[in-house]
Each structure stands twice: as C-alpha cells, then as structure tokens.
Amino acid sequence: MTVSTGEIPENDTKRSTPAPAWRVEIAGSQPFTCREDQTVLDAMRCAGLNPLAIGCRGGGCGVCRVRVQGGEYVARPMSTACVPPEEALNGLALACRIMPRGNLTMRAAPIDRCKTKARKVA
Ligand code: FES
Numbered sequence: 001m002t003v004s005t006g007e008i009p010e011n012d013t014k015r016s017t018p019a020p021a022w023r024v025e026i027a028g029s030q031p032f033t034c035r036e037d038q039t040v041l042d043a044m045r046c047a048g049l050n051p052l053a054i055g056c057r058g059g060g061c062g063v064c065r066v067r068v069q070g071g072e073y074v075a076r077p078m079s080t081a082c083v084p085p086e087e088a089l090n091g092l093a094l095a096c097r098i099m100p101r102g103n104l105t106m107r108a109a110p111i112d113r114c115k116t117k118a119r120k121v122a
Pocket of ligand 1: 053054055056057058059060062063064065094095096097101
C-alpha cells in the first residue's frame with residue numbers, strides 16, 4: 001500500500017483527457033469504478049452504493065473513515081482527530097478525501113477514535 005498526502009488540487013479541471021479509473025472494493029459491497037480525479041466517496045455515491053456513511057464530505061466529521069487494505073491513493077488534508085497521522089501512514093483514511101492511483105480494497109473503519117461529530121450536509 002502506498003499513501004501520498006501531498007497537495008492535491010480540489011478541482012483538477014485542466015485535464016484534456018479523461019482521468020484514469022480504478023476498481024474500488026469496500027468490504028461488504030459490490031466493486032465500483034473511481035477516477036483519479038474523483039474521491040472514493042463521490043464515486044461510491046455515483047455508483048448508487050452506500051457501504052459508507054456520508055457526512056460533511058470535507059474530511060472533518062469522520063463518518064466515512066476506512067481502513068485501506070491494498071492499493072495506492074493520494075489524500076487531501078484530513079482531520080487529525082479522525083485520522084491521526086501515524087494511522088494515516090497505516091492506511092486509515094477518509095473516503096471523502098482519498099483518490100485512487102491504482103485498484104483499492106478497503107473496509108469501513110470504526111469511528112470510535114474520532115472526536116468530532118458528524119455534521120448534516122444540506
Ligand atoms: S464525510 Fe465527513 S469526513 Fe468524510
């Protein structure tokens with residue numbers, strides 16, 4: 001598993017060709033496709049699947065937390081209350097903040113260590 005937490009543009013709209021897409025599998029759900037310019041949570045939603053809860057979609061509430069078990073991804077900034085840096089290096093991540101760089105396998109992770117509460121998104 002490889003994790004990169006470098007600066008990732010919020011909206012990469014300068015691409016002239018479609019972004020590469022990868023297979024994402026969340027334990028207990030059917031696989032779906034996620035482009036490199038799309039977060040795992042957005043791709044899951046577009047596929048009409050719901051193995052993960054959807055909250056703030058901005059890396060702050062922790063309801064979409066996952067444990068990535070295999071594959072490469074890049075991550076936008078995440079709440080350290082939900083994903084402590086040392087755990088981020090071991091594959092703990094927020095599905096609303098990660099974008100694949102290869103096929104991914106993951107499972108929903110308990111949010112017991114997250115100190116923030118989910119916010120309702122309008
Ligand atoms: S939906 Fe809130 S952190 Fe992902």
